[in-house]
Amino acid sequence: MKKWIALLLASAMVLSMAGCGSEPKESSQAEESSQAEESSQAEESSQAEESSQAEESSQAEESSQADSADADQGNAGESEVGEESSEDAPTASEPGSFTTAVEGKLTMATNAAFPPYEYVEGGEIAGIDAEIAAAIAGKLGLELLIDDMEFDSITEAVKSGKADLGLAGMTVTPDRQEEVDFTVSYATGVQVVIVTEDSAITSVDDLFAEGANHVVGVQRNTTGDIYTTDDIEDEGLGTIDRYSKGAEAVQALKTGKVDCVVIDNEPAKAFVAEVEGLKILETEYVTEDYAAAMSKDNKALYDAVNAALQELIADGTIQGIIDKYISAE
Ligand code: GLN
Numbered sequence: 001m002k003k004w005i006a007l008l009l010a011s012a013m014v015l016s017m018a019g020c021g022s023e024p025k026e027s028s029q030a031e032e033s034s035q036a037e038e039s040s041q042a043e044e045s046s047q048a049e050e051s052s053q054a055e056e057s058s059q060a061e062e063s064s065q066a067d068s069a070d071a072d073q074g075n076a077g078e079s080e081v082g083e084e085s086s087e088d089a090p091t092a093s094e095p096g097s098f099t100t101a102v103e104g105k106l107t108m109a110t111n112a113a114f115p116p117y118e119y120v121e122g123g124e125i126a127g128i129d130a131e132i133a134a135a136i137a138g139k140l141g142l143e144l145l146i147d148d149m150e151f152d153s154i155t156e157a158v159k160s161g162k163a164d165l166g167l168a169g170m171t172v173t174p175d176r177q178e179e180v181d182f183t184v185s186y187a188t189g190v191q192v193v194i195v196t197e198d199s200a201i202t203s204v205d206d207l208f209a210e211g212a213n214h215v216v217g218v219q220r221n222t223t224g225d226i227y228t229t230d231d232i233e234d235e236g237l238g239t240i241d242r243y244s245k246g247a248e249a250v251q252a253l254k255t256g257k258v259d260c261v262v263i264d265n266e267p268a269k270a271f272v273a274e275v276e277g278l279k280i281l282e283t284e285y286v287t288e289d290y291a292a293a294m295s296k297d298n299k300a301l302y303d304a305v306n307a308a309l310q311e312l313i314a315d316g317t318i319q320g321i322i323d324k325y326i327s328a329e
Pocket of ligand 1: 111114151168169170171172189219221222223224264
């Protein structure tokens with residue numbers, strides 16, 4: 001059935017492309033390709049029918065085989081669990097497909113101090129990333145477990161296999177890519193600068209001006225820290241004050257300990273809404289991609305999570321979750 005829809009869509013696209021071709025050359029190419037497409041489509045569709053019938057019957061066979069295989073492996077799995085003394089040892093959550101840190105669960109490492117991506121509300125961890133992880137877990141037939149830790153510790157938790165994925169508004173950077181594998185990106189982040197309303201800093205460029213000497217507050221080991229260390233501290237244009245939470249850096253700005261804070265746009269908006277007398281500069285520091293961090297040593301799980309995330313992006317689920325928390329400007 002899906003094949004039919006895909007074929008129909010593909011041929012509709014080719015036909016509409018043919019219709020759009022304004023240059024004679026293009027349209028003749030388009031015609032050729034649409035003809036080619038049509039004839040191959042006709043072939044494919046009859047093949048599709050055959051193969052879908054073939055698939056159905058072989059699927060039916062497989063699933064009955066799978067049932068008995070499951071039963072076998074289920075027994076093996078149980079005795080294995082019984083034998084294992086350490087709770088931390090990875091066990092197969094779906095025998096033969098992938099393993100997770102805790103059997104039957106998807107463990108997400110995060111730092112729940114990054115609204116609206118992750119924050120604590122009524123004793124629970126809420127936010128965009130928590131909902132995305134729940135949707136991925138749902139697709140994989142797993143229950144979501146959230147492990148709240150310092151932002152700093154997430155990569156290590158993922159590398160060591162204690163957590164299955166790090167989902168924390170985490171930016172894809174080349175250095176991090178040496179430590180972990182990132183899934184496809186699910187959101188865009190922007191590093192912005194928060195200042196006091198009466199600040200002499202009026203644009204991002206003021207931070208890089210000759211003779212500048214600002215104290216910049218950041219959350220430790222975030223990209224805000226990494227970029228400002230390179231661009232400002234290492235260039236002799238100021239010093240960086242590192243805090244374990246973004247909100248603490250914002251408090252330091254409020255009390256005059258730092259001149260500005262460089263942090264991701266969405267938490268910046270949430271913090272500025274909470275603290276009087278602060279504003280976000282209109283000029284942006286840098287735009288970046290958020291993705292989930294995963295171990296390089298668990299390819300099967302990576303593939304399963306990445307595929308689930310891709311499906312959730314394609315069917316609009318991820319955008320729906322983001323829209324619940326972030327209103328379009
Ligand atoms: N996007 C930033 C980074 O990856 C900040 C993430 C965070 O503080 N949770 O470094």
